[in-house]
Amino acid sequence: xxxxxxxxxxxxxxxxxxxxxxxxxxxxxxxxxxxxxxxxxxxxxxxxxxxxxxxxxxxxxxxxxxxxxxxxxxxxxxxxxxxxxxxxxxxxxxxxxxxxxxxxxxxxxxxxxxxxxxxxxxxxxxxxxxxxxxxxxxxxxxxxxxxxxxxxxxxxxxxxxxxxxxxxxxxxxxxxxxxxxxxxxxxxxxxxxxxxxxxxxxxxxxxxxxxxxxxxxxxxxx
Amino acid sequence: xxxxxxxxxxxxxxxxxxxxxxxxxxxxxxxxxxxxxxxxxxxxxxxxxxxxxxxxxxxxxxxxxxxxxxxxxxxxxxxxxxxxxxxxxxxxxxxxxxxxxxxxxxxxxxxxxxxxxxxxxxxxxxxxxxxxxxxxxxxxxxxxxxxxxxxxxxxxxxxxxxxxxxxxxxxxxxxxxxxxxxxxxxxxxxxxx
Numbered sequence: 001x002x003x004x005x006x007x008x009x010x011x012x013x014x015x016x017x018x019x020x021x022x023x024x025x026x027x028x029x030x031x032x033x034x035x036x037x038x039x040x041x042x043x044x045x046x047x048x049x050x051x052x053x054x055x056x057x058x059x060x061x062x063x064x065x066x067x068x069x070x071x072x073x074x075x076x077x078x079x080x081x082x083x084x085x086x087x088x089x090x091x092x093x094x095x096x097x098x099x100x101x102x103x104x105x106x107x108x109x110x111x112x113x114x115x116x117x118x119x120x121x122x123x124x125x126x127x128x129x130x131x132x133x134x135x136x137x138x139x140x141x142x143x144x145x146x147x148x149x150x151x152x153x154x155x156x157x158x159x160x161x162x163x164x165x166x167x168x169x170x171x172x173x174x175x176x177x178x179x180x181x182x183x184x185x186x187x188x189x190x191x192x193x194x195x196x197x198x199x200x201x202x203x204x205x206x207x208x209x210x211x212x213x214x215x216x217x218x219x220x221x222x
Numbered sequence: 223x224x225x226x227x228x229x230x231x232x233x234x235x236x237x238x239x240x241x242x243x244x245x246x247x248x249x250x251x252x253x254x255x256x257x258x259x260x261x262x263x264x265x266x267x268x269x270x271x272x273x274x275x276x277x278x279x280x281x282x283x284x285x286x287x288x289x290x291x292x293x294x295x296x297x298x299x300x301x302x303x304x305x306x307x308x309x310x311x312x313x314x315x316x317x318x319x320x321x322x323x324x325x326x327x328x329x330x331x332x333x334x335x336x337x338x339x340x341x342x343x344x345x346x347x348x349x350x351x352x353x354x355x356x357x358x359x360x361x362x363x364x365x366x367x368x369x370x371x372x373x374x375x376x377x378x379x380x381x382x383x384x385x386x387x388x389x390x391x392x393x394x395x396x397x398x399x400x401x402x403x404x405x406x407x408x409x410x411x412x413x414x415x
Contacts, residue, residue, distance in 0.1 A: 163336070164301055171335050180335030185300040188307030188344045203343045211346045212315050 032058040034114045037079055037107075044074055058115065065118040065127055069154075072103065072116075072133040081105040081114060084134035089144035093174040098122040099150050103130070120150060129154035147172035239376055246290075246316070247372040248278040250365065253289030253313065255306060257296030260323040260355040264295045267358040277365055286312040291368060293361070294345070297325035298338045307344050318371070320364050321347045324354045 038059055042049050048071070051062040063071050075081040086104035097119040106113045120127050129152035130137045141152040142161040149170035152158055160167065168184060169176055179200075186196035190209045199205060256264055268274050268282060283289040286309045298306060310319070321341050324330035327350040329339035341347060348371060349364045356364075 162301075176335070178334055185335070187300065187338065188304045190344065192311045197344065201339060201343065203340060209342070209344055209346045212317060 029057075031111055031113050034059050034112050037075075037081075037112065037114055040079060041071065041074070044078075045071060060115045060117060062117045062119070065120055068101075068103070068116070068118050069128045069130055069133060072105070072130045075105055075114070075116075076133055079107065080109055081107045081112075083108055084130070084136045084140075085113070087130075087137050087140035087144070089148040089150050089172070091148060091172065091174050092119075096121065099125045099148055101127050101144060101150060105134075125150045126153050128152070129158075131155055146170070149173065240373075243373045243375065247369040250277075250279045250291045250318075250368065250372075251281050251283045251289045252279055253286055253292045253309065254282045254284070255292055255294045255296075255309070257294070257298060257302065258325070260295035260326070263355045263358050264293060264322065264361060267361045272358040272362060274362060274365065277362065277369065279365060286310070287314060289313055290317045291320065291365075292317065292345075293320045293322050294326040294341045295322040295355075297330065297332050298341055299336050300338055301336075303338050303341075303344055306341070310345055316372075318348045318368050319345050320349045320351060320361070320368065321345075322351045322361060322364070323356055324352060327352065330354060 038049075038052055038061060041061060041063075045063070045067065048064040048067045049061060050064060053060040053062070072084075083106040084103065085106045086102070088102055090100040090102065092098055092100055099120045099122065101118050101120070103116040103118075104113065105116065118127055125148070127150055129141055131141065131152075132154065138155070138157070139161060141155050142157075142159060144150050145152060145155075145158050146160040146162055147170060159165065163171065164185070169181060171180070182200050183198045185200070186198050187200065187202065188197065189195055190197060190202070190207060197207075199207070252268075254261065254264055254268075266272055268280060274280055279291070290313065292306075292310055292313065294306065310317070319341075321327045325332055325337070326341050327347075329337055331354070333339070338344070342350075349367045351360050351364045353360055
């Protein structure tokens with residue numbers, strides 16, 4: 001009589017991208033191996049490709065700020081990178097070339113993804129807008145302007161994305177205090193006819209909003 | 223027995239405040255100011271499983287003119303605070319406010335430049351609900367606290383003599399007698415305010 005043998009568990013799941021990383025990150029996927037694209041960029045733009053960083057199996061290409069629109073257009077028209085997945089700012093908090101903008105662009109047909117970075121100075125942080133190439137960059141550039149104060153030249157409607165229009169600061173800059181600057185963001189009035197509350201913590205300082213039946217009636221009749 | 227009960231005549235006597243407060247407390251219409259994940263629990267609170275209709279508050283009113291209980295559920299940004307205050311000002315008296323969850327009560331984990339550190343900085347809050355997010359039972363308990371608050375306050379009985387100081391109303395709560403039967407011991411714990 002044959003005894004029942006335990007079977008080894010077998011998984012039928014086959015990931016679409018098998019591991020293709022380097023020693024640093026053996027789990028990196030083929031999607032981020034874009035050596036052909038980097039070579040094509042180098043051939044087309046030469047010295048404007050400043051730096052290619054290889055980390056954890058991913059390629060990051062740093063390019064000249066002034067040519068980012070041309071590079072994006074070349075990637076879209078010639079290399080098939082048609083989808084701007086992400087765009088965002090960063091504060092490196094360094095003396096020169098303080099701010100950074102990254103572009104994550106995807107080739108949907110080939111299943112490839114490339115990350116482009118540009119840097120800009122603290123004095124006048126200006127980066128050309130890529131909305132003419134990727135309309136999807138619209139809100140992301142507005143967010144980067146709101147949070148870091150990076151102006152995107154050529155953006156048609158560069159308003160603040162999240163903070164109020166009359167806010168004077170760019171809150172994700174490293175020097176901005178975490179709890180904000182008192183008085184920069186007013187709270188609503190404590191009573192309907194009152195003034196805006198400039199103290200951000202009125203309750204902690206003893207000001208309790210009155211109940212509606214305790215509110216003093218307004219002199220004005222509207 | 224029927225002859226010496228006033229009920230046999232088809233009426234009974236009570237205080238106006240008691241009747242009005244009874245009606246108000248059992249027909250609260252919440253204004254669901256759902257701003258983030260607490261709003262999901264607030265939906266569960268109104269949905270059949272927790273069924274706040276048992277407490278007369280199933281009619282969520284998205285118009286401030288028709289609501290008398292604002293449930294601020296979620297974190298409030300400085301930008302949104304002005305809208306909330308505006309909605310609150312449009313609600314008709316009498317009105318009450320629940321700050322639901324850690325964010326609405328204190329700012330919670332959002333200790334940063336963009337989030338108001340508690341809606342009591344610009345709203346008169348009646349009940350704070352802890353939790354992140356609070357369970358629907360906790361919100362039902364907050365609603366019951368509001369109901370108890372309503373039952374213990376003056377309503378229209380105060381009309382006509384504003385400006386006079388009223389003595390505090392004795393709370394309508396079960397009293398605990400001492401073993402000797404004369405002293406009233408204030409019950410501790412949850413309802414001891």
